[in-house]
Amino acid sequence: xxxxxxxxIDDDNIITDSLCEFLSLEGFNTDGAETVKDxxxxxxxxxxxxxxxxxxxxxxxxxxxxxxxxxxxPQTVVIIITGYGTIDSAVKSIKQGAYDYLTKPIIxxxxxxxxxxxxxxxxLMSENERLKLQLERKYSLENIISQDYKMxxxxxxxxxxxxxxxxxxxxxxxxxxxxxxxxxxxxxxxxRNMPFVEVSCGALPETLLESELFGHVKGAFTGAVNNKxxxxxxxxxxxxxxxxxxxxxAALQAxxxxxxxxxxxxxxxxNKTEVVNTRIILASNRDLEQEVKHGKFREDLYYRINVIKxxxxxxxxxxxxIRLLAEHFLRMYCSQNxxxxxxxxxxAMQHLERYSWPGNVRELEKVIERAALLGKSRFIGPEDLPxxxxxxxxxxxxxxxxxxxxxxxxxxxxxxxxxxxxxNNWNRQATAKALQINRTTLFKKMKHYGLYSxxxxxxxx
Numbered sequence: 001x002x003x004x005x006x007x008x009i010d011d012d013n014i015i016t017d018s019l020c021e022f023l024s025l026e027g028f029n030t031d032g033a034e035t036v037k038d039x040x041x042x043x044x045x046x047x048x049x050x051x052x053x054x055x056x057x058x059x060x061x062x063x064x065x066x067x068x069x070x071x072x073x074p075q076t077v078v079i080i081i082t083g084y085g086t087i088d089s090a091v092k093s094i095k096q097g098a099y100d101y102l103t104k105p106i107i108x109x110x111x112x113x114x115x116x117x118x119x120x121x122x123x124l125m126s127e128n129e130r131l132k133l134q135l136e137r138k139y140s141l142e143n144i145i146s147q148d149y150k151m152x153x154x155x156x157x158x159x160x161x162x163x164x165x166x167x168x169x170x171x172x173x174x175x176x177x178x179x180x181x182x183x184x185x186x187x188x189x190x191x192r193n194m195p196f197v198e199v200s201c202g203a204l205p206e207t208l209l210e211s212e213l214f215g216h217v218k219g220a221f222t223g224a225v226n227n228k229x230x231x232x233x234x235x236x237x238x239x240x241x242x243x244x245x246x247x248x249x250a251a252l253q254a255x256x257x258x259x260x261x262x263x264x265x266x267x268x269x270x271n272k273t274e275v276v277n278t279r280i281i282l283a284s285n286r287d288l289e290q291e292v293k294h295g296k297f298r299e300d301l302y303y304r305i306n307v308i309k310x311x312x313x314x315x316x317x318x319x320x321x322i323r324l325l326a327e328h329f330l331r332m333y334c335s336q337n338x339x340x341x342x343x344x345x346x347x348a349m350q351h352l353e354r355y356s357w358p359g360n361v362r363e364l365e366k367v368i369e370r371a372a373l374l375g376k377s378r379f380i381g382p383e384d385l386p387x388x389x390x391x392x393x394x395x396x397x398x399x400x401x402x403x404x405x406x407x408x409x410x411x412x413x414x415x416x417x418x419x420x421x422x423x424n425n426w427n428r429q430a431t432a433k434a435l436q437i438n439r440t441t442l443f444k445k446m447k448h449y450g451l452y453s454x455x456x457x458x459x460x461x
Contacts, residue, residue: 004119007042009033009053009065010081015104019052022108023115036060043069048076049122050115055082055089063096070097071338075129077122079114081106097340141184144177145328148318148422149460154181154310161308162188167260169305170283172312175360178283181310182241191279194238197231202244210252211268213242220269230267232259232276239279245305246286246297253298260304280305315357315364320423322353325361329368330380339372344380351382355389414449417442421451426460 006028010016016032023030031046033039036059039051051069055062066078080093083104090101099121100114141155161168162185170178179198186196204212211220215230231240248256259265263276282305291297315322326344334341344352357363371384382390417435424430432442446452 003027003029004049004122005029005031005046006050006052006115007031007033007039007048009036009039009051009057009062011035011054011056011058015054015106019106019111022111026112026115028115034058036065039065040068043073043076048073050077050079050118052079052081052115055080055084055093063093066093066096066098070340074340075122075126077118077125079118141181144180144184145324146318146321147324147425148313148321149426150313151318151321154312157308157310158185159188161185163190165279167305167307168281168310169288169308170281170310170312171288172285172310173314173360174285175362176312176314177361178312179241179243181312182239182281182283185281186239186241186279189239189279191238195235196239196241197235198241198243199231200243202247206249206252209248210255213252214255214265214267214274216268217270220267224269228267232265232278233274235278236276237278239281241281241283243283244285245282246284246288246291250298253301257298257301257304260301315360318422319353319419320425322357322364323349325364326352326368329365330372333369333372337373340378341372341375341380342378345382348380348382348385351385351389410449413445414451417445417449418451421446421455426455 006023008016008019008023008030009032010019011034013032013034016034020030020032031042031048033042034057036057039053042048043051053062053065057065062080062082066080069076069078077099078097079100079102080098081102081104082089093101099118102110102114141158144151144155146152146155158181168182168185170181172178182198183196186192199213201209211224211228211230213231215228215233216224217227218224242256245256255265259276259278260280263278264273265276266273288297288302288306292299292302323344326349330341330344333339352364352367359366367386367389368380370386371380375381375384377384417431420431420434421428424434428439428442428446432439435442443452446455
């Protein structure tokens with residue numbers, strides 16, 4: 001087993017040497033420091049499991065050093081020592097994140113016990129962090145995190161098609177991560193070292209979109225005072241991601257079709273044909289098949305881009321992912337903004353899991369970012385969430401139609417069973433327990449509603 005590293009900080013070098021010698025005999029690697037500056041330098045050079053620091057130091061305060069350590073090195077545990085111990089100072093140090101508080105003169109047995117407990121705590125913290133990272137690696141693709149079986153299927157599909165030239169069409173509501181998936185496909189392909197260019201077709205006026213994509217020559221239109229290279233040329237050799245493709249005009253769709261067919265196009269106002277080698281990924285939050293039926297999208301272009309289609313489910317259909325994502329965003333924004341939060345309370349999590357999330361993952365991320373920045377407690381509670389999320393989501397009232405009660409209740413029951421299965425990763429025993437029914441009853445209902453055959457097709461049973 002690797003020896004644990006301990007840094008001892010005291011302006012009295014006799015105390016520092018004495019503590020280092022004692023802890024070395026106990027089997028630890030020890031270093032000493034007499035000032036805050038020296039301590040910070042050593043912390044940058046080596047990872048310490050435990051820091052033992054005096055409160056009064058020549059160039060600073062031990063409690064201020066504690067705050068710095070908790071911010072920069074959250075996996076390091078701190079014990080405070082002082083020759084002027086009071087209850088107030090002890091409480092203050094513990095509140096600020098110290099694991100323990102010892103007064104001088106230091107008694108060997110007390111120090112030994114405090115260090116053993118602190119090292120054990122640090123080991124638990126490190127193991128917890130390791131398991132979290134392991135879980136995120138297991139259920140993640142780039143910056144996309146999920147444990148939902150539908151997303152797992154999408155991850156597998158991306159791994160299979162990433163290093164091909166196949167055109168990819170992504171469908172699904174806004175905020176579900178289409179841009180992140182496009183980047184994941186690019187980063188897993190042999191084009192990863194070439195440009196990745198993203199264009200939102202809905203963010204530009206139609207008159208500018210063609211120029212933005214294909215470029216233009218000087219004098220092509222009013223305001224074209226210079227030649228301009230378009231996004232397709234900028235992405236040559238790499239990948240271009242065209243979001244909101246359904247917003248493009250019929251003329252532009254025709255030009256897209258030509259690029260897809262032979263990788264050729266002419267800049268606006270030019271007769272020169274440009275040839276590119278660009279992987280094309282497209283996305284739409286509208287149903288393109290319906291757009292084709294209504295004459296708003298070219299049928300031949302739809303069939304040309306519908307080679308590999310990825311349907312991204314909304315967050316309300318991935319209830320089991322809400323906790324995973326919320327905890328991930330909380331860690332991310334706490335790290336970025338030097339905030340210390342220990343987690344999300346069960347009550348707050350229930351509100352998050354009950355909310356419908358019309359803005360999907362993007363909306364959840366912003367809610368957690370706001371809570372991390374403005375929350376006053378060490379835990380995110382219901383008081384840190386927007387009012388709309390805390391409101392109970394009532395089922396819409398429906399007008400009675402001539403239908404039996406059994407049939408009317410069938411669809412809601414099926415939906416509840418499906419949601420419970422998804423929340424428990426399709427584990428029937430856990431689902432039956434959550435629904436407070438026996439496994440046999442659950443199995444019969446799954447067969448009745450076709451959920452068992454669906455699970456078989458997905459390899460979940």
